[in-house]
Amino acid sequence: xxxxxxxxxKKEPDQAMEDAISLILRGCSLARELEFNVLNLGNVRQxxxxxQSCDDVLSVFAAAxxxxxxQEQRPPVTVQCDVGLEEWLRSTCSQAMExxxxxxxxxSAVGRLPDQGIGGGSASPPPVATEDSGKRMGMGFASSxxxxxxxxxxxxKTTVRVAAPRIxxxxxxxxDGFTWRKxxxxxxxxxxxxxxxxxxTHQKLYHCPAKKHVQRLDDDPYTFEVTYRGDHTCHxxxxxxxxxxxxxxxxxxHMAQFRPPPGGWLSMEFSTAASGSGSGGSSAGPATVRYGKxxxxxxxxxxxxxxxFNSGSCxxxxxxxxxxxxxxxxxxxxxxxxxxx
DNA sequence: ATCATTTGACCTGG
DNA sequence: CCAGGTCAAATGAT
Numbered sequence: 001x002x003x004x005x006x007x008x009x010k011k012e013p014d015q016a017m018e019d020a021i022s023l024i025l026r027g028c029s030l031a032r033e034l035e036f037n038v039l040n041l042g043n044v045r046q047x048x049x050x051x052q053s054c055d056d057v058l059s060v061f062a063a064a065x066x067x068x069x070x071q072e073q074r075p076p077v078t079v080q081c082d083v084g085l086e087e088w089l090r091s092t093c094s095q096a097m098e099x100x101x102x103x104x105x106x107x108s109a110v111g112r113l114p115d116q117g118i119g120g121g122s123a124s125p126p127p128v129a130t131e132d133s134g135k136r137m138g139m140g141f142a143s144s145x146x147x148x149x150x151x152x153x154x155x156x157k158t159t160v161r162v163a164a165p166r167i168x169x170x171x172x173x174x175x176d177g178f179t180w181r182k183x184x185x186x187x188x189x190x191x192x193x194x195x196x197x198x199x200x201t202h203q204k205l206y207h208c209p210a211k212k213h214v215q216r217l218d219d220d221p222y223t224f225e226v227t228y229r230g231d232h233t234c235h236x237x238x239x240x241x242x243x244x245x246x247x248x249x250x251x252x253x254h255m256a257q258f259r260p261p262p263g264g265w266l267s268m269e270f271s272t273a274a275s276g277s278g279s280g281g282s283s284a285g286p287a288t289v290r291y292g293k294x295x296x297x298x299x300x301x302x303x304x305x306x307x308x309f310n311s312g313s314c315x316x317x318x319x320x321x322x323x324x325x326x327x328x329x330x331x332x333x334x335x336x337x338x339x340x341x
Numbered sequence: 342a343t344c345a346t347t348t349g350a351c352c353t354g355g
Numbered sequence: 356c357c358a359g360g361t362c363a364a365a366t367g368a369t
Binding site for chain 1: 357358360361363
Binding site for chain 2: 356357358359360361362363364365366367368369
């Protein structure tokens, strides 16, 4: 009987689905154009050209969404297009949405928005966890004998899949905008690739409980599965550095912008600040989330740009130059704070 | 000197 | 007991 249902669904939505797909594809290419412009011109240069592009992208995706939701109320976009794209859409979309949700929550909890307006937005989908933070073992190092280690877990988990860079440091986990410090790596049974364990760089300073582990998929080495645990509390502190730093995850950034919730909070929410940790180059490193391979293949220029970001020399630097005007101040402030502590 | 990463050992839950 | 998760000393980079 489940089969019958499936059949029905399959038949009807075909046309609309195709429309939706082509809209989505079109949106993607517009988004890539936009990305290209941002990367190459810097958004300072053509503010309203960029804003125009954003509008275009938004409207295309909105139309696609309409079509999708008109035929059924299924949230995830399980479009039958090429696999890479689908994967990309799924991961970036969910990241963006989760980030958005998280930021909304933070904003309402803290009652203030991070400053600066240019769309940054890093795709970090830390879980929604709200209950823990405080009780979480001071994360510290309760001395020798009884380590209050805990697992399985009082922290909610969120798993997302993220495309790995195909050029540059493909080993590096994707940069989700937060700064992470690697604290372990482990071979996982049945996986070809080891799992890396990260925690928030500012864990000690701000008792930020956020953690993640990153694992390359067995069957798709170009995809990371990132599991987030714990919420970032560090960026809620007024002195805390970890307000989502360089928006390296451009894809997610775009996706997030594509789907602004009714309230229109996004333009404000996607503020970013420049790179969290002053001493840079930590685990998350200059990794930029990549698109599916097809996408990448079609856009060698993007790869070049990406290679620049991934080559280890820049990530935040490049982004700083893009966002320089608005973030420099905070950046310095954070660096100072960081060092002070 | 400071901070990040690596890596083997240790701890814990299943 | 085993696998996954974490600690912390050693090492490297800046």
